[in-house]
Amino acid sequence: MLDTNLVDRTSVDRSIYHDDELYQLELERLFCGGWVLVGVTAEIPHRGDFVRSAIGETPVLVTRAKDGNVRVLVNSCSHRGALVAYQHGGNCNTFTCLYHQWTYDNEGRLLGVPMQAQYEDLEKGELGLQNARVAVVAGLIFAALCSDPPPIEDYLGASLPHIEAMMYGGRIELLGYHRYEISANWKLFWENSLDCYHQTQLHTFVDGLAVLPTGDNICFENGHGVIMWPMANPSTEAMRRHIAENATFKMRDFALFQSVDRPEGSVNRVLGIFPNAVLLEQWDTLSVRQLLPRGPGSVEIHTLALGVAGESKEKQQRRARLYGNYFGPAGYAGRDDVVAAEAVQATHAQPEGSRSLMRLGDVGESRGNLRGEYTIRGFYEAYRARMSGDNGEPGEDGPATLEAAKP
Amino acid sequence: MADRIDVMADTLSREEEIAAQQLLQDAADLLDRRRYRDWIDLFVQDGRYIAISAENHEKNLPLPIIDDTHDRMLDRADMIDRYWSMRPTRTRHVTSVARLEKSSLGKITAVSTFAVFVTEHQRRVDVLAVGRYEDELQWRGDVLMFGSRHVIFDNDLIRHPVTYPL
Numbered sequence: 378m379l380d381t382n383l384v385d386r387t388s389v390d391r392s393i394y395h396d397d398e399l400y401q402l403e404l405e406r407l408f409c410g411g412w413v414l415v416g417v418t419a420e421i422p423h424r425g426d427f428v429r430s431a432i433g434e435t436p437v438l439v440t441r442a443k444d445g446n447v448r449v450l451v452n453s454c455s456h457r458g459a460l461v462a463y464q465h466g467g468n469c470n471t472f473t474c475l476y477h478q479w480t481y482d483n484e485g486r487l488l489g490v491p492m493q494a495q496y497e498d499l500e501k502g503e504l505g506l507q508n509a510r511v512a513v514v515a516g517l518i519f520a521a522l523c524s525d526p527p528p529i530e531d532y533l534g535a536s537l538p539h540i541e542a543m544m545y546g547g548r549i550e551l552l553g554y555h556r557y558e559i560s561a562n563w564k565l566f567w568e569n570s571l572d573c574y575h576q577t578q579l580h581t582f583v584d585g586l587a588v589l590p591t592g593d594n595i596c597f598e599n600g601h602g603v604i605m606w607p608m609a610n611p612s613t614e615a616m617r618r619h620i621a622e623n624a625t626f627k628m629r630d631f632a633l634f635q636s637v638d639r640p641e642g643s644v645n646r647v648l649g650i651f652p653n654a655v656l657l658e659q660w661d662t663l664s665v666r667q668l669l670p671r672g673p674g675s676v677e678i679h680t681l682a683l684g685v686a687g688e689s690k691e692k693q694q695r696r697a698r699l700y701g702n703y704f705g706p707a708g709y710a711g712r713d714d715v716v717a718a719e720a721v722q723a724t725h726a727q728p729e730g731s732r733s734l735m736r737l738g739d740v741g742e743s744r745g746n747l748r749g750e751y752t753i754r755g756f757y758e759a760y761r762a763r764m765s766g767d768n769g770e771p772g773e774d775g776p777a778t779l780e781a782a783k784p
Numbered sequence: 785m786a787d788r789i790d791v792m793a794d795t796l797s798r799e800e801e802i803a804a805q806q807l808l809q810d811a812a813d814l815l816d817r818r819r820y821r822d823w824i825d826l827f828v829q830d831g832r833y834i835a836i837s838a839e840n841h842e843k844n845l846p847l848p849i850i851d852d853t854h855d856r857m858l859d860r861a862d863m864i865d866r867y868w869s870m871r872p873t874r875t876r877h878v879t880s881v882a883r884l885e886k887s888s889l890g891k892i893t894a895v896s897t898f899a900v901f902v903t904e905h906q907r908r909v910d911v912l913a914v915g916r917y918e919d920e921l922q923w924r925g926d927v928l929m930f931g932s933r934h935v936i937f938d939n940d941l942i943r944h945p946v947t948y949p950l
Binding site for chain 2: 553559700705
């Protein structure tokens, strides 16, 4: 049970970023206790395709079975627990454990056991790979190891129209992976992704560079949230003039801040899906980030850069190049984000009772104000509820009214 | 890339071999000395630098970790100098002797392997990346330069922020 003093409306105790016991409770309650993102359908377009993923620290395989449906199987042999697949992905109809050659199909059924006749009490029907509950929404694959997750539409709630819009109704294609590990608690990277307060404070190169109109911070139920703003799409000449007159950093290649085909006023968004996913669409970049915790002080970020079905190869090359150069671990903004999260984690040895503040904005929504910590507060409101084992009943102060926001 | 050279290969002269190996060593040395603008000057004006994971490269997926033209190389040098100094790191490149081939059209390709070690302030040395370089070299007058450099790194996971070109 979470000590509710650790998380309140405006601050969190810093022990939540490094306490081992709390971390184990997070794995149990947040990752194994509900829906998490495990992949996208564009990774497994053909029958027999599979990719490795994880639910918390539980390794899983995401497969496309013979019937065309997606399965999520715990990647652990029923016999002695060894991994049954090592590769990031591939195509096969069976998985064979390297240890004793127990063999499963890609729906998890146990097919073969060496020396089966001599093996005591072998009920093959009960010894398949554990199947997680699976839900596919707009090309995103969610899985749950618990027995009674809520319907996925209920869980995603008012974030669902945003997800559908950002994922182009599921018509997404895979452009590649970034996989990197940072020395920081997984929550710090979620906070950073949904924090618009730091945009010009940390990414100081942006000062005067980008045309950033006002935007919205919106918290949804269950800890999800979005920051969004209308996209300016200046011409190259206008951008050059703007940079010459306003920008501290005279960027020579400003292609990130232009789109080749999205009209002016299209929406740029960063959407967090509690607990482990961030969707990002900014100008011509589109991506899904999956957070895989690896201990209280470490998290793997698996980013899938995406394109949209039917786009030209040139457009997809552009998307990939821009994403890599701006948002990946060598990206102009991406590198800063990693450094910032690690800088917080580096001070984990804190005096008891040290707290981190989130007082810029309330839970709820803010229209016309992009800067704030609204969505971080919304995340921790859900965190407190899920970790406390209650149903998210409002505390003493109560959350602000949440309204369904239009994408 | 090395597998696109013409079938009829010419033999490099001793001077060409020396120039090519020297160019690759200069590139590593300049990065380790953080002389990024001098490193950029090793590229032709329309040169290209691409760093990509082996995973994406082998799966023919286009997502790079860095894909820089000349302008972006200069932008990155500005970023390093002006905005990325708050967490300085030291890198050390260890590179192999390159396999060199020359096409009948005079293009020189160089394939070599590398390891880049990184030392962060008050921390131990760690491996940032290992992999191979696939370079296309061009003469500009009597100076051999990079036409393009493809960096294909083996890491399944990157464990440090990537501040500098590999």
